[in-house]
Amino acid sequence: MKSMTGYGRAKGNFGSRIITCEIRTINSKQLDLYARLPEEYKILDSDFRSCISEILLRGKIEYTFYIEKTDKDVAFIDEEAVKGYIAGLKYLSKKNALPLDFENILPLAVQLSVMPQLRANVREVSSGEKAVALTVLEKAVKEVERTRLIEGAALKNDLLSRIKLIENALFKKIIPFEKKRIPALRERLTGKLQEVIEHAQIDSARFEQEIFFYLEKFDITEEITRLKQHCEFFRATCKEAANATVGKKLGFIAQEIGREVNTAGSKANDAVMQQIVVEMKDELEKIKEQLANIL
Numbered sequence: 001m002k003s004m005t006g007y008g009r010a011k012g013n014f015g016s017r018i019i020t021c022e023i024r025t026i027n028s029k030q031l032d033l034y035a036r037l038p039e040e041y042k043i044l045d046s047d048f049r050s051c052i053s054e055i056l057l058r059g060k061i062e063y064t065f066y067i068e069k070t071d072k073d074v075a076f077i078d079e080e081a082v083k084g085y086i087a088g089l090k091y092l093s094k095k096n097a098l099p100l101d102f103e104n105i106l107p108l109a110v111q112l113s114v115m116p117q118l119r120a121n122v123r124e125v126s127s128g129e130k131a132v133a134l135t136v137l138e139k140a141v142k143e144v145e146r147t148r149l150i151e152g153a154a155l156k157n158d159l160l161s162r163i164k165l166i167e168n169a170l171f172k173k174i175i176p177f178e179k180k181r182i183p184a185l186r187e188r189l190t191g192k193l194q195e196v197i198e199h200a201q202i203d204s205a206r207f208e209q210e211i212f213f214y215l216e217k218f219d220i221t222e223e224i225t226r227l228k229q230h231c232e233f234f235r236a237t238c239k240e241a242a243n244a245t246v247g248k249k250l251g252f253i254a255q256e257i258g259r260e261v262n263t264a265g266s267k268a269n270d271a272v273m274q275q276i277v278v279e280m281k282d283e284l285e286k287i288k289e290q291l292a293n294i295l
Contacts, residue, residue: 001238001246002295003151004028004059008143012136014129018068021133021140023052025148027293028060036064040125041133048137055141057245058295063140065133148295155290156238159250162283162290163238166257167231169283173276174264175224181270185218223264230257247294254291258284 004027012019033049035042052061125133234253237246261284265277 001152001156001240001244002145002148003155004148004247004293004295005151006059006144006146006148008140008145008147010136010139010143012132012139014132016070017129018070019129019133019136020066020068021063021136022066023061023063023140023144025056025059025061025144028058031056031058032060034060034062036062038065038067041065041067044125044130044133047130047134051134051137052141056144063137152294155294159238159287159290160235162287163231163234165283166261166280167228169276169280170224170227170231174220174273177272177276178220178224178268181268181273218267218269220264220267223260223267227257227260227264230260245295247291250294251288251291254284254288 004025006023006025008021008023010021031053033052035045035048037045037048048063052063230253234250234257237250237253240246258281261277261280265274268274268277
């Protein structure tokens with residue numbers, strides 16, 4: 001069992017660059033990917049998404065790449081372009097009789113030389129850097145998977161403890177109470193009816209049959225049987241392989257448990273039984289909240 005909540009971070013080196021990838025995931029009904037990428041890495045977004053979706057499958061996922069330059073990294077300066085801009089600036093200065101000294105002209109020429117590169121985003125990501133970036137991404141994804149499994153183990157323990165509370169309510173409260181409820185209801189019903197019809201001519205066989213049909217409406221034996229089966233199925237599903245995607249399956253089972261609990265409560269028509277049902281529904285609601293984060 002895996003949670004949809006996870007975090008992963010990994011680093012890699014390519015030349016003088018340190019490439020870092022961070023991934024954060026939370027629960028979502030489908031796969032929602034959000035990227036924060038350097039300008040030059042946006043062209044790789046489809047490759048990144050394929051890698052992530054293949055492994056993480058579902059959840060709201062935000063992945064971020066950072067690029068840091070080491071001290072050895074030297075910015076590229078196009079000397080010919082700088083010389084051309086210096087010559088051009090000197091020409092404009094002389095033509096328009098404007099003062100221009102070297103301290104001002106050099107920074108301006110350098111800035112002008114790099115502006116076209118910034119606008120055109122000329123730095124291309126090489127195949128080697130792309131391979132390193134994908135490797136870093138894969139390491140971060142594996143770290144996310146590791147944290148998801150840890151979180152999933154904690155969620156599994158919580159789910160099993162809550163389904164155990166529902167079973168305890170079933171076996172220790174509802175079933176013992178039910179064994180006494182139906183006979184007591186039959187006796188009370190027979191007594192009340194007997195007071196009304198003691199002076200009337202009544203077919204005793206038909207009378208017994210009507211009581212049987214009436215009591216059958218209050219019988220929850222089938223609901224108890226199905227509820228036991230659903231709880232056992234829920235527990236078995238929780239214990240499936242650690243990497244199984246069981247969240248939706250558990251959600252369907254939880255719906256069936258809720259249906260039987262509600263039916264038992266409505267058919268019982270008893271204040272004590274309703275209190276027990278409320279306790280069970282409270283635990284079931286907490287189970288559903290946890291299932292929203294199960295992959």
